[in-house]
Amino acid sequence: MDAPSRLADRMQRGDVFAPRCPSREVLKHVTSTWGVLVLIALRGGTLRFSELRRKAAGVSERMLAQTLQQLEGDGLLVRRSYPVVPPHVEYSLTEFGQEAAQHVEALADWIEERLPELAKAAEP
Amino acid sequence: MDAPSRLADRMQRGDVFAPRCPSREVLKHVTSTWGVLVLIALRGGTLRFSELRRKAAGVSERMLAQTLQQLEGDGLLVRRSYPVVPPHVEYSLTEFGQEAAQHVEALADWIEERLPELAKAAEP
């Protein structure tokens, strides 16, 4: 539970409790406001940029592009661009992305379901 | 074409895709950098402030206090303070907190396990 004593151990498995562990970076991307929504939205299948933008209501183009690049950099989604006249780009989850999205959606679902009870318990 | 009675149904469950939904607030707290670590740390049982601080390496006192207050406000953990000479405060998860922490830990665990594969797939 404490700081890993061996360098080799750290390379084998991540440790979110360790400040320098790259797993914190991935976790940051996956649990970011827009990262969560993008992952869940893409669980339904491939989507285009503008479709994602409409689905994750409230996201700006800037943040959506940045979020997509981060998740692509983490190997969680793939970008397919077709060189056609009106730009056409498709985003879909990799196998890793599917697994991550599953966990993220489970959490989001739980919050959505429990929200009324939480709100009631939190402010009496 | 208005159905005010149906609106109440919408209030029953959260929707993270809706910008104004309070579930986004809870999600923000739960998935924040320190929120994640606190929830996971407290799955092992009750902990004191300084114990949490040591466990979640890298957190500042300021951020830990703020994170704890947010999670308490969401009804995910309870704070018990004993009026003794050196301050003694205990934090533990509520039932809701246990459930939330379970999902969060599942996600963190997944990232920790897949990290080497992700890193390999992400930088060719």
Place this chain on the structure above:
DNA sequence: GTCCATACTTACCTCTGCGTACGTACTTAC
């Protein structure tokens, strides 16, 4: 010709996440 849609990028500006440093009130240890 003008407007719109697509998938971005860049410049600019605001807001807040977060660390640092210090203060508090008290006790124990040196």
Place this chain on the structure above:
DNA sequence: GTAAGTACGTACGCAGAGGTAAGTATGGAC
């Protein structure tokens, strides 16, 4: 007397999150 541990609160400041507006290239609708 000084330091340290406990559980915070507060003031300061930087860096990054994140919104808005504009630009790019191109074809179709009007």
